[in-house]
Amino acid sequence: MFSETVLATVDARPYFERVLSRALSDRLIDAARLAALKSEGAKAIVQLATYFGTPNLRPELEAARTRLVTLVSLALEAESGGNVDAAITLLRQKSLLALSKSGADRLRVVLKLPSDGALELAVVSSGEDEKSGLSRWTFDEPITYARYLAEKRRRETNQAMHELSYWLAAKFGLPRKELEELQVPCESIMNSVLLVLFVEKEPKGFFSADRFMQLHESARKRRKHDFALLDTWREALSPALRTVLDRAREHFLTDVLRIIKSHSAADICREQERFSGLFYFDTSNVEDLTHHDKARAKEWQRITGGKGDHTDVQCTVLLMVATGLDPTPVLRKQDATLIWQNTRATGFNEQAVSGFIETLVPFEYQSDIRRLWAEDLGPEAGVQLDDTDAARALSYLHETCRPGWKQKKA
Secondary structure, eight states, X not given: XXXXXXXXXXXXXXXXXXXXXXXXXXXXXXXXXXXHHHHHHHHHHHHHHHHHSOTTSHHHHHHHHHHHHXXXXXXXXXXXXXXXXXXXXXXXXXXXXXXXXXXXXXXXXXXXXXXXXXXXXXXXXXXXXXXXXXXXXXXXXXXXXHHHHHHHHHHHHHHHHHHHHHHHHHHTTOOHHHHHHHOOBHHHHHHXXXXXXXXXXXXXXXXXXXXHHHHHHHHHHOOOOOOHHHHHHHTTSOHHHHHHHHHHHHHIIIIXXXXXXXXXXXHHHHOHHHHTTSOOBOOSOGGGSOHHHHHHHHHHHHHHTTOTTOHHHHXXXXXXXXXXXXXXXXXXXXXXXXXHHHHHHHOOOHHHHHHHHHHHSOHHHHHHHHHIIIIIIHHHHHHHXXXXXXXXXXXXXXXXXXXSSOXXXX
């Protein structure tokens, strides 16, 4: 005995095609309107081909047809709410050019919203950026109404996270303009604010790496899970931002606090690859730095000659440390020769490099410099300096470091 199986058919055609097919089968669109649709479609296809490329090539025109169907489908389904009868009415009343523009305008609005949770410098999207997004969603990955709604909700959530981060940072004395230039994740700003409010009754603002050690220890000991001041701040927020704040607070109490309790402060500071974006560490205000922070920043300034953010200076310093030399911002030829000789004799002192980064490199540079040594400079220099030809080795160091001698032309 066989049980009956009901097979449901799914109409995978674009919404525009489904609506038009239904309208024609029910004779809701007459011959005159059908002729007008064909004429409007031809004009719209040429316009779209011109905007995205050229109307003189057949592939561009075929792509433009797909773009038109995608945009009109989006407009019809959005404006009708998915009601086919209402969509047919729209198709009878509005031109394909108007519907295409309506669909494109909806996508443009979404494209202006942040695509992720990283705070960035607020700039108006260029026409080329907008065109790239429209191209992707109308042809490369034709967007459906369902995907459009999902993307819109996701980006609106990102926008709310951005606004909440700016608002909380302003409470801690960090203006929006400065925060945009830092380009840090929203989560790191919210977690840092929540950590301070969780521990301190009178928040002292964002923290340096050393102050984090104190906050970390206090958070571990605290038993009550309340944020008295945060509840007061919450009242000033819009409902949308309150929702984001409540979600951030729950995430802090269930996930971030668990990380704080299971990992040392030193590990969280050191292992930036693992804990990247968890907290925002402020090292911009010298007055807020501890004695240790100031001493380290001053020593780094001395070692690098104030050029600590330059890669060639970082390479110079790291290779000198790795080969037992006192680091300087500019590499002399005699020191370059010693780097080559010491590398061939004993290799690099990885422990010295690690200790130098941990104790003398300011926190804000540590992750990048550690990555520079481990993934780029260390492996490459090990190969390039293991060479019996001194000229080739010195040429490599001249190109990689900040040299203090002129290279003779070959």
